[in-house]
Amino acid sequence: EAGVAQSPRYKIIEKRQSVAFWCNPISGHATLYWYQQILGQGPKLLIQFQNNGVVDDSQLPKDRFSAERLKGVDSTLKIQPAKLEDSAVYLCASDWGVNEQFFGPGTRLTVL
């Protein structure tokens, strides 16, 4: 079966610019997650969706980050405006409710 798809794989922007990441989960997976992974650290959950509803967004910096999951399938994560400390890998994962998450390859964001 196809895995979790993410795009773009790499993105370089200037601080204060905007950026968006896209994720297509595994077909049939109701739960979708976005993580931020800073170099040398473990992934940090930003937001969790169950179908198209938000389950947990307690660690999402809502003043600059937003995410949506239209129709309960694809999802986009946006940062506006970006800060230097947002440089990280943004991982998308999905599962069907038994906590075996399947991760995509991630998007490496560099903010200059």
Add this chain to the structure above:
Amino acid sequence: LAKTTQPISMDSYEGQEVNITCSHNNIATNDYITWYQQFPSQGPRFIIQGYKTKVTNEVASLFIPADRKSSTLSLPRVSLSDTAVYYCLVGEPHNAGNMLTFGGGTRLMVKP
């Protein structure tokens, strides 16, 4: 939310058995223990999950003592390709948001 403690790093040689221990003193009754593996430039990958005693699959074994306050991931006869970061997570399956805290992980280096 149960917190986990793992060694920051471990070294081993090809062909040896590697045991990585995770401490989770505050584990709750309904919590399961899950291990993920992460290679550079990739998202984490599910290895194994267990509740008590011993679980074995084609990749690893997971040993959980009766008090469940710790667990040990055992990798038999490691190879160079097992060099990765290994994360231990504790939480309750099907409880949204409960199993999604990655710690710093254990960086395993396998030498020839």
